[in-house]
Amino acid sequence: MQRAVIPLKGELTVGDDYTAGDFFDSVSFRGVQLASDDNMLPDSLKGFAPVVRGIAKSNAQITIKQNGYTIYQTYVSPGAFEISDIYSTSSSGDLLVEIKEADGSVNSYSVPFSSVPLLQRQGRIKYAVTLAKYRTNSNEQQESKFAQATLQWGGPWGTTWYGGGQYAEYYRAAMFGLGFNLGDFGAISFDVTQAKSTLADQSEHKGQSYRFLYAKTLNQLGTNFQLMGYRYSTSGFYTLSDTMYKHMDGYEFNDGDDEDTPMWSRYYNLFYTKRGKLQVNISQQLSEYGSFYLSGSQQTYWHTDQQDRLLQFGYNTQIKDLSLGISWNYSKSRGQPDADQVFALNFSLPLNLLLSRSNDSYTSKKNYAWMTSNTSIDNEGHTTQNLGLTETLLDDGNLSYSVQQGYNSEGKTANGSASMDYKGVFADARVGYNYSDNGSQQQLNYALSGSLVAHSQGITLGQSLGETNVLIAAPGAENTRVANSTGLKTDWRGYTVVPYATSYRENRIALDAASLKRNVDLENAVVNVVPTKGALVLAEFNAHAGARVLMKTSKQGISLRFGAIATLDGVQTNSGIIDDDGSLYMAGLPAKGTITVRWGEAPDQICHISYELTEQQINSAITRMDAICR
Template sequence: MGESLVPCLSRVQLEDMGVRIDSFPALKMAPPEACVAFDDIIPQAASHFDFADQTLIMSFPQAAMKQTARGTVPESQWDEGVNALLVDYNFSGSNASYDAHDSETSYNSDSYYLNLRSGMNLGAWRLRNYSTWTRNDGNNTWDNIGTSLSRAIVPLKSQLTLGDTSTAGDIFDSVQMRGVQLTSDEEMLPDSQRGFAPVIRGIAKSNAEVTVEQNNYVIYRTFVQPGAFEINDLYPTSNSGDLTVTIKESDGSEQKFVQPFSSVALLQREGHLKYSLSAGEYRAGNYNSAEPKFGQLDAMYGLPYGFTVYGGAIFSDDYYSLAGGLGKNFGYIGAISIDVTQAKSKLANEENSEGQSYRFLYSKSFNSGTDFRLLGYKYSTSGYYTFQEATDVRSDADSSYSQYHKRSQIQGNVTQQLGAWGSVYFNVTQQDYWNDEGKQRSLNAGYNGRIGRVNYSVAYTWTKSPEWDESDRLLSFSMSIPLGRVWSNYHLTTDQHGRTNQQLGVSGTALEDHNLNYSVQEGYGSNGVGNSGSVNLDYQGGVGSASLGYNYNRDGQQVNYGLRGGVIAHSEGITLSQPLGESMAIISAPGARGAHVINNGGVEVDWMGNAVVPYLTPYRETEVSLRSDSLNNQVDLDTASVNVVPTRGAIVRARFDTRVGYRVLMNLTQANGKAVPFGATATLLDTTKEFSSIVGEDGQLYISGMPEKGALQVNWGKDQAQQCRVAFTLPEQQDNTGVVMANAVCR
């Protein structure tokens, strides 16, 4: 029998490829790293090496392979990262002076906000603290929103959390808690197996400050320009709980509306279980409320034929609730889920209350590009209280909850894509309360279109709350025209009283990486509002982001500013960064100072050879790359990209092998005057890393990472006559190519 070329693959490598190791005893018994002849062990398995294409082709019978979902990243590649300390910060401030023309009022106002997410990574454990600091006109408020310790439980595809967290919001309203929680981590599943923070839309009449609060905490603050705006990067403190949005205009006036928020109970794939177990004590946030101990269970399971059954329970000394529901994907009709919740509460003065809640959800996406969702809550009896409502009522008998608690809520969202004509959206919400005839309502509608290179949009908002005598109505029109790297912008807003505000300006980007955004606006408002204007700059650098803005109107002027970024302390130094996100990578490229990171504007390798790539997706393979053309003339990379797979919250190391030294083109001759043979290997001696290169035609050798003085060992065979050594001293570089030309004799 003739000899054949076979691949040397270990049991571990075969398992990573998806081979069912347990189905073949010979493979299962093999040492983990030893070569195994898999084509002799697995029937119908074969391998072939195509020399022409330099490709190894292997085939396995389907029965020998695991049924792996598309996009699956093997668990063996998941990286828990390095041990480190980290801080993610977001600071914003404003200084304003007002001199109202219609009164004798004149005053200054200063406001500052700091958001800190700090923590420590130790192995698979993640310690995190979330704190905020607010200072308004000399009054300081420091809130410790929560501290938690968590880690992944890989066999269960779950996340274990100890400390401050929030309960699941799929079935019951989410509440903040302090205790222990074990919950499914959908990120561990591949994209093809995964079955929501809300988008907030509104209209600003001027340069405005937008603040978002949840559970009485400020979780988001930003500055927006006149016209329709959209906030789609919220980081809620829990999975549900109404969001209070405040729009503070440049003249000091405020608009407020409530954005109902509840994550939708999604249908599950057949055989997939999504669950959450929580036990601890209720956290009331800034409210003066009791903090009873409780336990909560939520579970959803995918059944055959497109059904999903789900349910849950909450147990506490003075409250219990049971819920059950069924969902079904009806194909062309859409997806529907219906559930019922029974609750019994002990209120103030030992009063017992019992009631039911019914919930209905319908969603459908049409081929025409229409996405329609309708979410409705209905509290059928006045005796139904959520866990949070019942706890607050027990704590304060005079609370408005005892008279006005939620009765029903309806939320509808429609989005229609119109192809080349753009898109339209329509969102409506209504919420009412027991013992209160008023309803809290809001409506958002808009159209986004494009003619040629001109973008335009029309938006309308309407809000009404029971405590307001009249509703707020705003209509806006915006248009943007590109002028090279600059955009010309126009905004028009008008309210229910006919007051209009117009803004005209330019915006654009600057610098090599387009990481400086700027805008200049000038405006005019009717009804005595008068002139207004603004200048805004936003810079995204490698060690953080900074913003600066100035705006004025008839009544005063305001300067706002902000700093955002992160700091990581690790075994190889302290590295400054852009905002970190949840999972991130630390690039380690010694000597490559100034090298740019691809697809991360402004991020460069620092003087210690480190850089941070933020906002990596956990459990997903991400390519981290450096721009070779940004390296200096004395640095080369063995490879320009590294693949990493971080776990949730991990700080993974992306290590690049660098060659620091001169790039040299050396003509090598032997002692007999002949050129060193083609294909000889030249290795740099006396270095911490072994650098080698291949000699080309006529004895030419190109090698990088060379010192000014040193020695090369050259081999083209095993005999003594096929080996020689080169002692060299490099001459000065004589041109701007970055390559040193040299001649040397190999002896």
């Protein structure tokens, strides 16, 4: 359970969550936490999340884990991939990336994840207090109680002071740090952590860990040093997670694992503690020539020469309509027999121009088609090649399909896949088929996802929900498109749910007036809402279903007074104003009714217009008529 605490600009969490990793390694817990919520801050002050890059040799499943828990999972096409939509939090800690290929083989590597220098604006206080039980899905760790508290304060002269502490039965730690805003020279931070640990063999250890971080953007050169950092730890330094292990070494198996052979990436040995870690992330814009990125990290350990190394390079450019990318990935982890190296070349070419020549209306729709090609080669000389076609269909672009065909030189085998996705009003549907090893392995998969929302006005079915959502209520405006969305319309009652709203930000919710029925008008086509995190907020639209009428009004032969208010009896929200020549426009009128006109409170300042419309007038775009007010 999570609840916003607006006066403290924080969030109270009761249940399962993660501690922030700005100071200590992020850990999963079950308990209570009160912490500052950066979502309540301006966008410029919100959290940081890394970009995960890699190369897939086939249609692969990408799983990203942190502290043993899966935090992100998706499927990618063959070739270089880039994942930049990992939920942005301050939970630092290395990310384990697992690439599961179509043939079942798994390639794993670690991506360092540390926050940029921990700066806060002057006077800003950021805090977190956690009282909980350590949570793990590893059978090699115990779940003990612990407490953690951290504090950041934005001081004068561009400084930020920060510190914190951890306490558990077998662990004590305290840290202190200082960050500086160096203006044109970037930003740096430095901190030291002192820890006392008791391990599984009852041995006691004391140690320190020193960390330095630097970030800088060179706007004139288009260079972004997103993060440059170094951490050094003494041989006696351990983390809270280390003290939770039941043994000094072994292989971790998560609950529910059915693996018979342990993976090297699951091996741990508390004797080989972390020593030094260097990491660099650099990206460079090359104007019209494209851009490139370079990222790398190296982790050394005490009592062994083995290291973790990761080096990634990529170049992307646009040649007219052709998108071209080249990437290289090198990874070697402690305990891994051999390094993994993959070089990839990929391109994509939009086919819209070709299709629009045979279909003039194609480019006016939300339809796109493109061809992709991916070629990769590993350090053993094995080559994979894939060619694909993807297209979106229907007026709203909510139907798409993808077809791919590939070849693997290692086993001289062919593989392929085909899938179709439909984003509907009430649900999302997907069906797919893939084969590998020349058809010896085949798989059919399908999925149907959606939502059911119960509210005071009934039940509404919709697309899959996000963390924060908006309920549209527009009775009378049924089957109306929601602007800037895919496949989203109001239901037969005028209700629908807009998923994935942005918390603590103004969300513009709009109905597409062009999709309204001929006899329906909206008083307000746009509603702005600011939801809290995890909320379902209401966006209410006033829709009037009925005839559109332009009346030339008069009383005793004289036009009604300019500015008089006219209201449909029984429907106070349906009103209009008499203009300077006595004309009145009203929409959403029933076939028969009475309109009350007021220009004061005295009895002689009120009159009534009774009208009755024919079926032809009701169905007309607009009806003009004379109306006498009595």
